[in-house]
Amino acid sequence: MNDVVLRSGGMRRLGRQEWMLAPVIMLYGALFLLPIVIVFRMATEKGFSSFETVLSSPVFLRVVDNTLTISLTTTCLTVFLGYILAALLWKTEGSKRVVVLGFVLLPFWTSVLIKNFAWTFLLQDNGVINTALRSLGIIDGSLPLLHNRFAVIVGMVHYSLPYAVFPIYTSMLAIDTRLERAARSLGASLFSTFWHVTLPLTRPGVYAASLLIFIVASSFYVTPVILGGPRQMMIANLVDYYTHTLVDFSAGAALSVIILAAAIVLIAIYQFLPKETQHG
Structure with missing residues (x-):
């Protein structure tokens, strides 16, 4: 009682x-x-005419294609590199883990503008990379590394990498290391152990990292402006174009609503993904 x-x-x-x-x-x-x-x-102050203006514009389809292509490429590369760094964090101990964690957190300690301008110095025609390649005799001229899609993806991957490492690393911390030892003792190779044990157990972290990075990447504004060119305009740049260049706030707001609706759909899809692994 x-x-x-x-x-x-x-x-x-x-x-x-x-x-x-x-x-x-x-x-x-x-x-x-x-x-x-x-x-x-x-x-909606003009009804749905602003949505019709945005959706019927030929620029909209081109920008959506740029946004999807760049965001998906950034997501795949970032999750791949983030998985490697997360596994390195998971397997190292002591001071080595602190060093790796410091390198992972390093992008958080500088602003996005500083990182983008640093990449311009590295990727420009007379930058560090082209100068080093010419000094080694690999190239004669200069590689077009700046103001293109490649530069945008490099800058976005650099910025987004920590967002991939920590969800995956968190899922790795929950793994019982005895499962890997059991698989190896039963004759499984290193790759088989990773494919059948480690990867399924870290799948929720991969899902979370992929969703987070894709949403962040699809809303990038500064990086396409500094590292890209007019052909690499993304959806956030198109909102700025409607509001500041055309001074059409209704169209810019309509495009923002469309972006928000797309993000809600992605989050809803993520909610239906399995949160537990096949061993959960």
């Missing part, structure tokens, strides 16, 4: 704590929803 009273009292205390947090939750909810409501209102 006393246990029941204590549990009910604990529930009442928990309820009071939730009510104390209610103003903060409402404030953050209002700050999140209010901009969305304003953008949606601007997008």
Whole structure:
């Protein structure tokens, strides 16, 4: 009987704590929803004509193709490199792990502008990479490494890499290392152990990292401007074009609503992906 009273009292205390947090939750909810409501209102102030203007524009299809291609390529490369770094973090111990973690966190310590301008110095015609290749006699002229899709993807992968490492690394920490030893003791090769044991167990981390990176990559604005060119315009750059160049805020808001709807669809698809592995 006393246990029941204590549990009910604990529930009442928990309820009071939730009510104390209610103003903060409402404030953050209002700050999140209010901009969305304003953008949606601007997008529909002319009815749905702004959506028709955006969707019927030939530039829109070209920009969507750029955004999907660059974002998917960035996601695949970042998840691949992030998996390697996460495995390195997982297998190392002591001071070596701290060093690897420092290199992973390094992109967080500098702003995106500084990273992009650093890549311009590395990739330009007289930059470090072309100069080194000419000094080694590999090339005679200069490779076109800047102001193209390659440069945009390089800059975006560099920025997004930590977002891939930590979800995958978190899923690796939950793996029982005895499973790998058991697989090796039963005659499985290193690749078979990875393919049939490690990879399935880290699949939720890969899913989470892929979704996060794709959403972040598809909304890039600064990197395509600095490292790319007009042909590498992405969806965020098109929003800026509508609002600042054409001064058509309704069309820019309509395009923003379309981006938000696409992100919601991706998150909904992610919710249906299996959160547990085949060994869960």
